[in-house]
Amino acid sequence: MAVERISSIVNHLTPGTSGLSAITSKNADDIVITLAVRTPLAKGFKGGFKDTKLDYLIYSLLQKVREKSNLDPALVEDVCCGNVSDGNAAYKLRAAVLAAGFPNTTAASIVNRFCSSGLKATQDIANQIAEGSIDIGIAMGAEMMSVGGDKLDGAFHLRFSSAKKLQIQDRYAAESYNRAELAQKAGWDQDMEQLFESLNKIRPAFPDFGDRSTGGNSSQVTDGAAAVLLMKRSRAIELGQPILAKFVGATVAGLAPRIMGIGPSIAVPKLLSKYKITIDDCDVIELNEAFASMAVYCKDALKIPHEKLNIRGGAIALGHPLVPLVLDRLLLDLASVEDRRRRFC
Numbered sequence: 001m002a003v004e005r006i007s008s009i010v011n012h013l014t015p016g017t018s019g020l021s022a023i024t025s026k027n028a029d030d031i032v033i034t035l036a037v038r039t040p041l042a043k044g045f046k047g048g049f050k051d052t053k054l055d056y057l058i059y060s061l062l063q064k065v066r067e068k069s070n071l072d073p074a075l076v077e078d079v080c081c082g083n084v085s086d087g088n089a090a091y092k093l094r095a096a097v098l099a100a101g102f103p104n105t106t107a108a109s110i111v112n113r114f115c116s117s118g119l120k121a122t123q124d125i126a127n128q129i130a131e132g133s134i135d136i137g138i139a140m141g142a143e144m145m146s147v148g149g150d151k152l153d154g155a156f157h158l159r160f161s162s163a164k165k166l167q168i169q170d171r172y173a174a175e176s177y178n179r180a181e182l183a184q185k186a187g188w189d190q191d192m193e194q195l196f197e198s199l200n201k202i203r204p205a206f207p208d209f210g211d212r213s214t215g216g217n218s219s220q221v222t223d224g225a226a227a228v229l230l231m232k233r234s235r236a237i238e239l240g241q242p243i244l245a246k247f248v249g250a251t252v253a254g255l256a257p258r259i260m261g262i263g264p265s266i267a268v269p270k271l272l273s274k275y276k277i278t279i280d281d282c283d284v285i286e287l288n289e290a291f292a293s294m295a296v297y298c299k300d301a302l303k304i305p306h307e308k309l310n311i312r313g314g315a316i317a318l319g320h321p322l323v324p325l326v327l328d329r330l331l332l333d334l335a336s337v338e339d340r341r342r343r344f345c
Helices: 002-013 019-024 054-069 089-099 117-130 145-156 166-184 192-199 233-239 264-274 292-302 325-340
Strands: 031-038 078-082 107-111 136-144 222-232 245-247
Touching (some): 031 233, 054 222, 078 117, 089 107, 136 145, 166 292
Antiparallel strands (some): 031 222
């Protein structure tokens, strides 16, 4: 262990040939994901989870974490869950953690940063592990929009000025649907032009804010949950846990209140600069698709190659359960990386 520690310190102190070599290197102190699980995504108000309670959704997912990891639950020191719509989520999470078989010593907390709350939970657990506060933790996101969706209406009635032309948004949405279908039905290719024409006929969802956003080029109200198990690489090896990915880091950036959804156009360059890498270094890129307008704007602003973006479809096609969305997309991208034998960033 002492030799591993010295090697880790040397690797951190010795400059690599590039930022990419530094973040893809393997060190004992790396924060890694050893398990990633999720529920299906169900349509809000009329889908498979419409009568499911938030605490039961969390409980079921935590049981799956225990079952698949085969880890002593007493080793899990904290569970951090992102949730937006339920004001009592902290109590429900705590109850679900205990009901799922984790001991009283396993702590639990709720975070809320709207669509990025699942990533915020992951960042919080990773930071605790990195600084030595805990050894092992679970980060998750869970949202029952069927129950709390009405409370979120005001959050989306914000004026945004990203994509200027309706057709740009509809073409982007059509591609999202098409990629999702291709991912689910290998070899089946829907006529994208026909789909685009259909999307172009849908009436505006927010007529007070213009005719650009419709139900077809916006994400749908969705229920679901996702979770990841995190620990240091050295601990994962010690416990015989598989290493799926290395969590490198995350950052945040704010916008003027009148602008909605284009935070990635500011946060991503900040993150890339921090780790001395570029968009070209990334093999798979996942971008939030709450609305096609913001996705198109960010894609163009960041100069993301079309073939790298949301390669299995995005939230417009698959649904947008506010909080677990980022974790859910992470799970799909981990599969994409494994399929293509590439890096994920």
